[in-house]
Amino acid sequence: MSAKNLPQTAAEADIETGLPLDSDAPPLSAGYMTWFRFSRNPAALVGAFIVASVILVALFAPLIATHPDHVGAVVDFRNRHMPPSADNWMGTDKAGRDIFSRTVFGFRVSLLLVIGVLGISVPVGSALGMAAGYFGGWTERLIAGFTNVMLAMPPLVMALAIGNVLEPNLTNAMIAITLLWWTWHARLIYRVTRSIVSEDYIEAARLAGASHLHILWREILPNCISVISVKTTLDAAFVILFGATLSFLGFGVKPPTPDLGSMVADGRQFVPEMWWEVLAPGFAIFYATLGFNLLGDGLRDMFDVET
Structure with a gap:
């Protein structure tokens, strides 16, 4: 509507x-x-429910997991590759660890990655985009030129290169993704800011003697919040997928930390006989990304913005 x-x-x-x-x-x-x-948007409500459930599962993972001790460096070779049962709801992996418990904690790792990446990328990209759109001139040319150079680098190749140099862990995975992720926020907020600076209330603020910082913080930023919210929600899904891809390729979170991408990578060699080893973490990735995408689309319709 x-x-x-x-x-x-x-x-x-x-x-x-x-x-x-x-x-x-x-x-x-x-x-x-x-x-x-x-x-009035059923898909948005479904997305909000999914995202809320993922967050709650991540927060209360120690209480939800049936075998929380299987999250660390634990092996139980007598129970390796066991199919789903009453004791192991989603079966066990090659080390005999409970897949359900590790999947639950995998949500926590994925959300920490989202918070780390977007917690840096969004403020940095938004600040640079607003500065370029508001000041123009050499500031615009410098920021836009640097952003275009960074955008020319394939994100996955860049992340793999960084992951190959640094030790695989959650912090380095955040660094690898963040180095390029801010660029899309900078470009988007730049376009929004350019459309805002031509408005009459911005000129009125200048004539009233408002400082640049006041105009950026009190006049421009509030009008960018809706766009930032939509972009951030949609990006959360891509960060989860990107982080899972790095872990799948061996450049993400280091074992035995339960990561959804590395769990899929470990279980794929036993498919199709041990299908449950990839089903649980694979569905978890799908579930989380679906929720953030539906919620982001709902927010975009709610604010009636373009991203």
Whole structure:
């Protein structure tokens, strides 16, 4: 539903819901209208539920995992390659470790990767994009030129090169992904800022004597929040996939830390006989990325922005 079709007053909202009309009802708030648009999108609600469930599982992993001790350097060769059972809900791997427990903790590793990468990429990229779009001139040429150079490098090749030089672990995986991830945020916020600086209220702020920092922080940034929120949510899915790819290729999180990508890599050599060894972590990757993508699409429709 587009913004022009949204109810503007409670009386018009009653027409939508079938409730009695109230011609004296006050106008609806912008927050209510935004939530109304989001709540009318079933896919967005499903995405929000999936993301919430992934976060809760990651937070309470020690309580949810049936064999939390199997997360570390534990081996039980007598129970290796066991199919799903009452004791091991998703079977065991080549070392006899419970796959369900390791998958649960794998969510935690994936979310830590998302927080680490986007926690750096989003502020850095947004700040550079706003600076280039607002100041223009040599600042714009310098930032845009450096961003284009970084964008010319294939992300996976760059990440593999860094992963090959540094020791495989979670921190270095974050570094490898972050070095290029900020560029897309910088380019997006640059375009948004260029469209904002031509608005009358920006010129009014300049004439009123507002500083550059005030205009960037109080006038431009709030108008970029919706775009940043959508982009960040969609990027979370790509970071999970990217991190799983690095681990699958052996350049991500170092064993025995449970990572979804490395679990798929370990189990693929035993497919199709031990199919459960790749099914659980593979489905976990699909589940998490699906949730963030659906939520990101819902936020994009709710804010009615382009990314």
